[in-house]
Amino acid sequence: MLRLLSALVKIGLASLITGAILSALNLSAAELLAEIGLTPDRVFAALQEGAAWAIPNIVLGSLVIVPIWFVTYLLRPPRN
Incomplete structure (x- = not known):
């Protein structure tokens, strides 16, 4: 961190x-x-399009990854 x-x-x-x-x-x-x-408006539009594409894919991927991580976390041996 x-x-x-x-x-x-x-x-x-x-x-x-x-x-x-x-x-x-x-x-x-x-x-x-x-x-x-480029124009500032075109850059802003490209950022919006990128976010509109990325956010649903991140959510979809997290529906698979987070439960797998959680189960793995629960099954790990305890640390000292």
């Missing part, structure tokens, strides 16, 4: 520094997206 938190803090700090540098260079997210042929 500590590794995950540490990684998230590092990613956040790197993103903050990069954003500050790009802001100092008068670049915006909309300009960078326009350079590669």
Whole structure:
């Protein structure tokens, strides 16, 4: 858990520094997206489509994985 938190803090700090540098260079997210042929609306729509695809698949997979994990957890020998 500590590794995950540490990684998230590092990613956040790197993103903050990069954003500050790009802001100092008068670049915006909309300009960078326009350079590669995307609009903020198109990116948002793609994220929505991805979530609409992923969420049902995650739920479906968890209907199989969670009971298997639970039974395995119950049948493990106790730790000292």
